[in-house]
Amino acid sequence: KAGVTQTPRYLIKTRGQQVTLSCSPISGHRSVSWYQQTPGQGLQFLFEYFSETQRNKGNFPGRFSGRQFSNSRSEMNVSTLELGDSALYLCASSLGGTTDTQYFGPGTRLTVL
């Protein structure tokens, strides 16, 4: 089976812009979770989707949003980018949810200038 894929792998944006990141889960997986990884804050949970429904959300401002499509692919959007949004954004998929084994993608490295 193909692994979790994330596009794009690298992205450079300027403050105030918006960005959309994409995640394609492993075939058959219905749960997709998103995480932000920074040197200062570590790995932080953004949100989790299952069958197009958001089941939980981390402590991030409303500028961070996501969605999941009927084929389980997921996107996350960050509006009005700030310098502090520079991070590695990781997506993980699993069969039924976060208590199952999560398989991580390689991440999207976002740099905000």
Place this chain on the structure above:
Amino acid sequence: AQSVTQLGSHVSVSEGALVLLRCNYSSSVPPYLFWYVQYPNQGLQLLLKYTTGATLVKGINGFEAEFKKSETSFHLTKPSAHMSDAAEYFCAVVGGFKTIFGAGTRLFVKA
């Protein structure tokens, strides 16, 4: 609410020595506990997980972890370190469709 504390942001061992990475958790419900490894410029890879049952969990690459409820710990061990074990290791607790990660421990392996 769940939380995870990893003791030691950096651990250095000699090749062939015992690896011990410490993790303590807090959970209001029976925890699901995980250890992940991250190599540079890559995503995370699952090493092992504890859900229920046997408290000694064996994972990939010779790693194992023991769930100790009384100590709220889930320490990761490997009897003999290899150079290829150099990476960052994350302990995580899951509850309520949410994964909480520890701050991570970077393992250095000296020749």
